[in-house]
Amino acid sequence: MTATTTTPSTTRGAIQGQEYHQKSDRAAKIRMYIGLAVLVIWGLAPFYWMVVTAFRDVGYTFDTTPWPTHVTLDNFTTAFSTARGNHFGAALVHSIIIGIVTTAVAMLVGVFASYALARLQFPGKYVVLGVILGASMFPGVALVTPLFQLFSNLGWMDGANYQALIIPNISFALPLTIYTLTAFLAEMPWDLEESARIDGCTQGQAFRKIMLPLAAPGLFTTAILAFISSWNEYLLAQQFSTNLTQTVTVAIAQFTGAQPHQEPYTAVMAAGTIVTVPLIIMVLIFQRAIVSGLTAGGVKG
Amino acid sequence: MGLFNPGSGTGGPRARAQRLDMLLGILGFFTAAAAIQTVVLELRGDSALGAALVLFVLVVGTWLTWRARRNTGV
Numbered sequence: 001m002t003a004t005t006t007t008p009s010t011t012r013g014a015i016q017g018q019e020y021h022q023k024s025d026r027a028a029k030i031r032m033y034i035g036l037a038v039l040v041i042w043g044l045a046p047f048y049w050m051v052v053t054a055f056r057d058v059g060y061t062f063d064t065t066p067w068p069t070h071v072t073l074d075n076f077t078t079a080f081s082t083a084r085g086n087h088f089g090a091a092l093v094h095s096i097i098i099g100i101v102t103t104a105v106a107m108l109v110g111v112f113a114s115y116a117l118a119r120l121q122f123p124g125k126y127v128v129l130g131v132i133l134g135a136s137m138f139p140g141v142a143l144v145t146p147l148f149q150l151f152s153n154l155g156w157m158d159g160a161n162y163q164a165l166i167i168p169n170i171s172f173a174l175p176l177t178i179y180t181l182t183a184f185l186a187e188m189p190w191d192l193e194e195s196a197r198i199d200g201c202t203q204g205q206a207f208r209k210i211m212l213p214l215a216a217p218g219l220f221t222t223a224i225l226a227f228i229s230s231w232n233e234y235l236l237a238q239q240f241s242t243n244l245t246q247t248v249t250v251a252i253a254q255f256t257g258a259q260p261h262q263e264p265y266t267a268v269m270a271a272g273t274i275v276t277v278p279l280i281i282m283v284l285i286f287q288r289a290i291v292s293g294l295t296a297g298g299v300k301g
Numbered sequence: 302m303g304l305f306n307p308g309s310g311t312g313g314p315r316a317r318a319q320r321l322d323m324l325l326g327i328l329g330f331f332t333a334a335a336a337i338q339t340v341v342l343e344l345r346g347d348s349a350l351g352a353a354l355v356l357f358v359l360v361v362g363t364w365l366t367w368r369a370r371r372n373t374g375v
Contacts, residue, residue: 126319130326137327138334 110177
């Protein structure tokens with residue numbers, strides 16, 4: 001008869017092993033959280049310092065106290081003031097118009113292009129992907145001079161010609177949109193589309209009624225990325241914008257102080273804080289849609 | 302197999318063809334851009350030597366990639 005009873009020494013060993021694994025898991029979790037905390041602090045520290053300086057009195061601009069001191073809202077008033085020739089309020093409106101139009105066009109074109117690339121099999125599909133990758137590699141600074149000449153000849157460098165900023169922005173947002181959406185759509189369960197086709201939908205109907213609602217998380221994420229890329233764009237905006245189309249990035253860079261050669265740091269920080277607000281609002285609004293899209297339906301059985 | 306990393310982890314001829322197709326697209330894009338620049342410079346009468354040399358290198362690269370693509374037999 002073989003003895004299957006556990007001896008006290010083996011039981012003790014098993015318990016010690018369990019304790020060792022629990023300790024090891026706990027140590028791994030602690031290391032992970034420390035790593036995450038370092039990353040979050042690293043990422044948010046500049047933003048925190050911007051907000052702190054935005055609320056600090058101009059006389060204490062270079063105060064190194066890490067928390068808000070001499071709190072005032074004057075910097076926000078100064079940022080919106082037009083007394084020194086700054087037009088920050090108007091620039092906000094211009095940026096919103098340019099960002100929304102750029103995002104809308106890039107998404108409209110990007111959705112169809114990425115659907116075709118993710119779903120359809122056609123000769124040269126990977127060549128098209130390579131061309132898109134090549135277009136996204138193209139350095140923006142190389143386009144400034146020829147575009148400036150082209151837009152000057154077209155008469156787009158005067159007045160309120162938003163297209164001078166929207167068209168180049170679309171060319172930069174489109175590869176990003178197509179890439180992100182294609183990667184997202186390629187991972188989707190195509191059985192749903194086939195089921196819709198069996199139920200009588202055309203390919204267009206299956207795409208519009210079944211696949212698009214399911215792709216909502218990807219669509220919203222891509223839209224946010226496209227909007228942010230347009231919102232933060234400086235190089236082209238600095239060259240192609242006029243007083244009537246000036247964007248926030250250009251307006252902040254051209255902020256003037258009370259005296260010549262004086263950089264109004266606190267007003268710049270206040271403007272920077274204001275500029276991040278629309279982005280945060282957009283992410284908060286879309287967050288609900290992203291989550292609802294993630295939990296919407298699936299294939300059963 | 303990722304769409305943007307075709308045939309990752311595999312050495313099959315189809316995967317190789319897809320990778321070469323993608324490279325062909327990238328090189329083709331820059332070759333077209335270089336060709337346009339060279340033609341414009343020539344038509345204007347400006348010095349086009351640098352642009353022509355870049356175009357030559359890109360054309361050779363594209364041709365070599367095309368040849369490698371054709372030899373995959375896919």
